[in-house]
Structures are given as C-alpha cells and as structure tokens.
C-alpha cells in the first residue's frame with residue numbers, strides 16, 4: 001500500500017512530493033533504539049515560498065468554488081483514506097514516536113480520521129446569526145452572517161501526538177474552506193508526509209494541503225510563520241515558542257490560535273471512587289510516557305486517603321511494562337529523544353536536591369542491549385516537596401508526578417490554581433455538588449470530573465493563562481478558521 005518512502009521524508013507541495021532545493025537533510029532517529037531510521041528534507045525559504053504560493057493559488061482554484069456538501073464529502077474521503085491506510089499510519093507514527101502500538105491504534109490514528117469527519121459534518125450544520133433591525137421607515141433591515149474561509153493557514157504542530165494534533169487543526173481549517181501549510185515537528189515528520197498521499201487519493205485539489213519539514217528558528221517554522229502570504233497561524237507547542245510565533249504574527253496583524261503547555265493538577269477527594277481515581281490518575285500521569293499536554297503532573301490528595309492513594313499508585317506504576325511498541329503488554333514507551341530525556345532527568349535531579357521522597361522510579365531503567373540507546377526513563381512518583389519546588393512549578397512532560405496532601409476543598413482549589421498555566425484538571429469525587437462547585441472554580445480550559453482525556457470534539461478546547469489563547473473544537477474552531485461577514489439588507 002505504502003507508496004512513499006518512510007526512510008526519506010519529503011515535503012508535500014502542490015500535490016507533489018519534493019526534496020526541495022535546500023539540499024539540506026537531517027536524521028530521523030528512533031526514540032526506541034537511538035538509531036537512525038531515515039532522513040528528512042529540511043525546508044527553507046524557497047520551500048516555504050512554494051508551499052504558501054501553492055496554498056494561495058488553490059484558494060482561487062476548484063477548492064474555492066466547491067459547494068459545501070462536496071467539500072464535506074471530500075473530507076469524509078480523507079477520513080476514510082486514513083482508516084483504509086490504518087496500518088501505514090500506525091507504522092509511521094510508531095517509527096517516529098516509539099509509543100506503544102496499543103496506544104497509537106486506540107487514540108492517535110482513529111482521532112486522525114475523526115478530526116476530518118467531525119468538522120466536515122459540523123460545518124454543514126452550524127447556523128450563523130441573523131438579526132432583524134427596526135428602522136424609522138418601518139420597513140426594517142435584515143442582518144445575517146456569512147462564514148468565509150480565512151485564507152492560507154499555517155499549522156505548526158508538536159511531536160507528542162503528531163497525527164492527532166496536526167489533523168485537529170487541518171480538519172476544521174479545510175472544512176472551513178481554507179488551504180493549509182503544515183510544519184510538523186522535526187521529531188515526527190512521517191504521518192504528515194503520509195497524509196499527502198491520502199489527500200491525493202481522496203481527490204483533494206492540489207495546493208490545498210501542503211507540508212514543509214524543518215526546525216523552528218532559522219528554518220521552515222520561522223519562515224512559515226513570518227511569511228506575509230499566511231493569513232492566520234494555529235500553533236500547538238511550548239508556551240515560549242508560542243510567544244515567538246505571536247511576535248511573527250503581529251506583523252500584518254495576523255490572528256493566532258495557541259494551544260500551549262500545562263502544569264495540570266489532579267484533585268482526589270476522600271469521597272472518590274478509589275479504583276476510578278487510581279485508574280484515571282495512572283493514565284493522566286503516565287500515558288504516552290507523560291508526554292500529553294493535558295497530563296497530570298501535580299496530584300493533590302485529601303489527607304485521610306493520602307497514604308493509601310500513594311501506596312496504590314506506586315504499586316500500579318511499578319506494574320507498568322516499559323518496552324518496544326510492538327511488544328505484547330507494553331504500556332510505556334520511551335521519551336521522544338535523548339535531548340528531552342536530559343531535560344526530564346534534570347528535573348528528577350532537582351527534585352532530589354530539593355529533598356523529595358522518591359516513592360518509585362527517579363532514574364533510567366535497564367532496557368537491555370537492543371534498546372540501550374533509547375530515551376527510556378522510569379515511571380516516577382515524588383512526594384514531600386514544598387509548592388515552590390521547580391518540579392512543581394514547571395512543565396516536565398515526562399512520566400512523573402508529585403503527590404501532596406490537602407485538608408479542605410478551598411485549599412485544594414487554591415493549590416490547583418497556583419500556577420501560571422491553565423490547561424486542564426482532573427477532579428475525583430462522588431459528591432455531585434462538590435463536582436460542580438470545584439469544576440467551576442478551577443482556572444483551566446478543561447476540567448474533567450471522574451475521567452481524563454474524555455474528548456467530545458464539539459466542545460471548546462484550549463487553555464487559560466499561559467496555556468493558550470482562544471478555543472478550538474466545535475463551533476469555536478470554526479470561528480477561528482473563518483471570517484464572518486455581516487450582510488445588512490435594508491428592506
């Protein structure tokens with residue numbers, strides 16, 4: 001089935017794969033073994049120029065004239081194409097990330113398809129506003145809103161859920177009639193590359209979907225976000241990168257959507273269902289080796305159940321099976337890279353220096369000869385740190401949490417909110433009134449009660465404070481990806 005070569009990731013520009021003209025490449029390295037698995041062509045200004053030109057031209061080509069129902073049907077064909085090529089996407093995603101096959105096949109790839117279906121359906125069914133205005137002559141005027149595409153959208157995406165997070169933006173952008181230039185993370189180029197093939201197979205006109213590979217600064221990412229031919233930028237990644245991109249977007253007053261970092265709290269009340277709280281907290285701390293922006297890095301547990309909770313989480317964490325993606329029973333893969341492992345391990349060292357109690361983990365596991373070059377770390381739990389410790393304040397993005405006790409509901413809310421981030425939170429309680437009370441008081445874009453990462457794509461998604469700007473998902477995504485014109489007709 002696979003026509004493209006996963007060992008040589010090319011740009012996808014104007015419906016064609018191309019190595020570009022920069023002549024520069026970089027290595028794609030397996031996080032599982034540390035070995036080179038292929039090369040990636042690096043895009044510089046000429047490649048970005050070509051992709052943006054193709055995307056601009058496509059706006060006034062057949063894509064620009066398609067009736068909405070046909071555009072939606074094409075996006076369904078893209079979703080079906082992903083599903084048909086499920087194994088190819090799985091292979092590509094696993095090669096890049098090293099995540100367990102079970103995780104990628106249940107979360108990443110199905111969501112890649114869903115992100116096209118949901119927004120294709122939504123765009124057909126969302127109304128726009130309409131107001132009748134009284135006028136002195138008594139005849140009145142009719143106002144109604146018309147949604148139009150914004151134009152060329154730059155999509156800058158990260159490495160942790162590469163297909164899921166890229167299509168989460170490309171789906172609504174295309175559903176709204178835009179064209180896109182995607183700059184996937186340099187760590188994970190493959191599923192975006194493969195998507196080009198699916199776009200062609202589905203019949204998406206050339207130039208509508210483009211991919212340029214490369215890094216951020218002085219590379220494809222910076223050149224794309226600075227490009228005057230880009231009308232809006234949607235970004236997922238670190239808060240500090242978001243700041244740089246906002247500066248680029250200021251030139252020409254281009255709109256941004258920012259989905260950035262988090263330092264999310266889990267709050268476990270003594271009245272919780274302990275089994276649910278343990279299962280959910282395990283996932284929220286360790287899923288994808290802790291590399292989920294919505295993940296819990298701070299757990300606050302009501303004092304009467306603190307010791308029991310810590311003991312159970314430790315037991316579960318020690319039962320996780322680290323291993324290669326295809327190995328049966330693997331529940332935890334490696335981190336994305338050696339560089340990221342250095343960062344995570346440096347936080348472990350800081351925690352130890354600050355006097356943390358190591359409940360479990362805290363180091364590098366022995367994975368045997370074959371996997372010794374991979375970016376492995378032990379699932380880790382700390383307790384006993386003051387709230388001022390850096391590992392409690394800064395996003396680590398690894399398989400680690402700190403657990404602290406609390407005594408009152410007010411204290412738990414204060415602790416959860418005591419952060420410069422505001423992305424997500426998970427609250428564990430069987431008390432319905434408390435769930436509502438606490439849910440509203442958490443300063444975050446998303447609060448889950450008795451669940452985590454339970455996604456309904458019609459809902460608003462995004463972060464408050466330094467976790468982001470704006471909301472995507474459902475109609476909120478369509479707001480960002482379209483330009484609303486009010487037509488006022490004097491009757």
Ligand SMILES: NC(=O)c1ccc[n+]([C@@H]2O[C@H](COP(=O)([O-])OP(=O)(O)OC[C@H]3O[C@@H](n4cnc5c(N)ncnc54)[C@H](O)[C@@H]3O)[C@@H](O)[C@H]2O)c1
Pocket residue numbers: 156157158159160165183184185186214215216217220221222225236237238239241242244245258259260261262292293395397423463467468
């Ligand atoms: N809020 C969310 O929905 C969400 C989702 C996933 C990840 N994240 C966050 O993403 C981070 C992890 O991802 P990452 O390490 O890939 O983030 P990152 O900010 O390092 O990189 C994200 C993307 O930005 C590009 N980039 C970097 N510098 C750039 C520049 N100057 N100009 C243009 N592009 C540039 C990168 O090449 C990459 O494609 C974490 O902070 C995590 O919390 C947030």
Ligand SMILES: O=C/C=C/C=C(\O)C(=O)O
Pocket residue numbers: 160161165168291292293294455461
């Ligand atoms: O790592 C962050 C996960 C983000 C998830 C989404 O953007 C989503 O589920 O739409």
